[in-house]
Amino acid sequence: MKKYTAGEDSVHMKEKITKESILLFEKKGFSTTSIQDIVDVLGVTKGTFYYYFHSKEQLLMDIHYDYITTLLKRQEQILNKDQMSQKDKLTENIRLLIRNIIEEGPSARVFFRELRHLTDENRDKIRQERKKFRLNVExxxxxxxxxxEFRKSLKPDMVAFGIVGITNWSYNWYQSGGSTSPEELVKIYADMILNGIQN
Structure with a gap:
């Protein structure tokens, strides 16, 4: 187990606390992971933790906020591709969600599993950010x-809920290295969704 010294660069230490906490939250769950568990892994004192975060819940909020805002920035890049069809933009959004779940791994699982441990105020803030993503799909x-490109009879809000829900649920079961590659999963979802809504 790697130990870090308290004298390391301040920004790097905050990143290391966050990274190790994500791994612990994924493995043990937020509620059963203590601040002592976190500092023990890092080899630092609780004082070091409290220098960067005033509580474990604030750390969890930072993890959630970083995850969703990064996702929204990547989604914005897709939305700004004016020459791309809406069908292709929808496929790219599916690809974005799938790849983010796979690439972020532990962060994605903490993001989806541990929302309930945020305070009401913080939970509402994250839900508003998540809503922005869904409204962009809508x-x-x-x-x-x-x-x-799509049938006129659709209800865009319900379709968006379905697309985001189906795709996000992959965090709960998809394993890299299995019989289905990430890109194959994207194609399966895109084919299933688009064949159901396109003209």
Whole structure:
């Protein structure tokens, strides 16, 4: 087990506390992981932890906020591709969610599993950010309907809920290195969804 010294660069120490905490939260769960567990892994004192975070809940909030805001920035890049069809933008959103779950691994599982441990105020903030992502998917569906790519009879909000829900649930069961590659999973989901909504 690697030990870190308290004299290391301040930014790096905060990142290391966050990284090791994510691994512990994934393995043990947020509620059963203590601050002592975190500092023991790092080889530092509780004082070092409290220098960067005033509570374990604030650390969890930071993990959630970093995850969703990074995801929104990546989604924004897709939305800004003016030459891309709405069908392709929808596929890219599916790809983004799947790849983020796989690439982020422990962070993704903490993000989806541990939301309930945030305070009501922080939980609402994260839900608002998550809602932005879903509303962007809804906008893609709406534009696709208006441009003739998707059926006119769809309910964009319900379609968006379905797409985000189906794709996000992959965090709970998908394992890298299995018989289905990430890109194959993207194609399966995209085919299943788009065949159901396109004209």
């Amino acid at each position: 906008k893609i569906v709406q534009l696709g309907m208006e441009q003739g």
